[in-house]
Amino acid sequence: MSDSQNDIRAYTLRLELVDEPGELLRSLQPIADNGGNLLSIFHERGNVTPRGHVPVEVDIEATPDRFEKIVDALHDAGINVVQAGTERYSEGLTIVLSGDVIETDLSDTLSRIQASANATVTDLSLSAPEGTADTSSARLDIAAESGATDSVLEGIREVAEEKDLRLIEPLTTGGDR
Amino acid sequence: MRLAVMGAGAVGSSVVELAGEYGHDVTAFADSRSAVVDADGIDAPTVLERKEHEGVVGDADPEEALAATYDVLVEATPTTLGDAEPGMSHVEAALRRDRHVVLANKGPVAERYGDVRELEADSEGRVLFEATVGGAMPVLSTITDIGPDHITAVRGVLNGTVNFVLSRMAAEGLDYEHVLAEAQDMGVAETDPSFDVEGTDTALKGVILANVLADGREYTLADADVEGIVDIPGSVLELAREDGRTVRLIVEVRAGEIRVGPRLVPENAALAPTGTTNAVQLETEHAGQLNVSGPGAGGPETASAILADVDRLAHE
Numbered sequence: 001m002s003d004s005q006n007d008i009r010a011y012t013l014r015l016e017l018v019d020e021p022g023e024l025l026r027s028l029q030p031i032a033d034n035g036g037n038l039l040s041i042f043h044e045r046g047n048v049t050p051r052g053h054v055p056v057e058v059d060i061e062a063t064p065d066r067f068e069k070i071v072d073a074l075h076d077a078g079i080n081v082v083q084a085g086t087e088r089y090s091e092g093l094t095i096v097l098s099g100d101v102i103e104t105d106l107s108d109t110l111s112r113i114q115a116s117a118n119a120t121v122t123d124l125s126l127s128a129p130e131g132t133a134d135t136s137s138a139r140l141d142i143a144a145e146s147g148a149t150d151s152v153l154e155g156i157r158e159v160a161e162e163k164d165l166r167l168i169e170p171l172t173t174g175g176d177r
Numbered sequence: 178m179r180l181a182v183m184g185a186g187a188v189g190s191s192v193v194e195l196a197g198e199y200g201h202d203v204t205a206f207a208d209s210r211s212a213v214v215d216a217d218g219i220d221a222p223t224v225l226e227r228k229e230h231e232g233v234v235g236d237a238d239p240e241e242a243l244a245a246t247y248d249v250l251v252e253a254t255p256t257t258l259g260d261a262e263p264g265m266s267h268v269e270a271a272l273r274r275d276r277h278v279v280l281a282n283k284g285p286v287a288e289r290y291g292d293v294r295e296l297e298a299d300s301e302g303r304v305l306f307e308a309t310v311g312g313a314m315p316v317l318s319t320i321t322d323i324g325p326d327h328i329t330a331v332r333g334v335l336n337g338t339v340n341f342v343l344s345r346m347a348a349e350g351l352d353y354e355h356v357l358a359e360a361q362d363m364g365v366a367e368t369d370p371s372f373d374v375e376g377t378d379t380a381l382k383g384v385i386l387a388n389v390l391a392d393g394r395e396y397t398l399a400d401a402d403v404e405g406i407v408d409i410p411g412s413v414l415e416l417a418r419e420d421g422r423t424v425r426l427i428v429e430v431r432a433g434e435i436r437v438g439p440r441l442v443p444e445n446a447a448l449a450p451t452g453t454t455n456a457v458q459l460e461t462e463h464a465g466q467l468n469v470s471g472p473g474a475g476g477p478e479t480a481s482a483i484l485a486d487v488d489r490l491a492h493e
Contacts, residue, residue: 094422127416128412168439
């Protein structure tokens, strides 16, 4: 593999945008400003995340150093970058929480998971067979920043302990096969 | 080899029953109240029938079995926590007489590993304990063959009762209480299932693995972080299944830490056996992941691991 900083390569960026007018344009600006060549945009308008964000996939061409600047600029602009480049920027993580999931304020649980570390809840599935006041369970798919899985899990453990929720963690680091 | 078998439960009785087939003689056999001793070899069918009908194995005192003529002491009394007695005293008695010991009882190697190794160092006898982790599966001998230094992590599903409950719950959509009661009816779970469902049994096996992998340091149950599956809601398994996953009680021994807890694993993963089947995954330095699965309990199954240990000692 060539390490030349002048090689132009194709990269895929996965973004999650706030569903507001002008957000898409705002997310493309740092790409243009830093010399990225836009190849395609896939705007999943009908497929919002649990937080109400809209996933957008952007294919661009850029040199490696320009690409790095683009990702930095996106971060600086407050754009949520889920995945950047040929390497996965985020690691998928699935957990199940069980207990008084709803009564203990599910939306607070979700926002704390997202605030506690570099993590985004990308999907949520809820099961409350006995109604909302009884034991219910929630499966959360989380995109954590690469290498941050352990700290994300640590943050979730704290929230779970505080709210007296049973946390079922994934078996990570190799046991996943 | 001449065997003294301590403990007349399913495992001890199976050892007595199968020893002849493996070319060994049982010269002493004891339960908690009685013993039978014969230097020429006891008559297994007669003794086992007496145990079944009269609840005793013979007319002698259990102490006499310890003092009998034998080459290998098979310790198959129930696992006890803390001081690991009376198993530990049996181990000590055999090693002081320079006899070998083969353990099915987890207590001595989980709770008093340092003492066991110290006694072994002063003895001509050796201690093997393949049957304590994963029943019939060759787990410890595989670790010995690969070399503990070349193993970076061990993960396992090591309790058949718990795995039966979790896999039944997932497959049938039944709740915890229902499946546990069913398991008790089938004899898969004990009347008091706490040792299994609270994760203690799994943790003891993790402790034994940690002791085998460790370089110098001794682990006991107090070093394990343990969470069981008591009252796990069916909705957890349902949500896992929707995502192509399931939940298994897994012990993970890695970087000197022992952790037991219910974990999400892909439904088709090596660590997602169904029913009472156990599974162990070794993460090795040079050989990738190695998986072993099979029956983790049962009389004849566990006895086969014990008799494999006896064979190892015979060939040394």
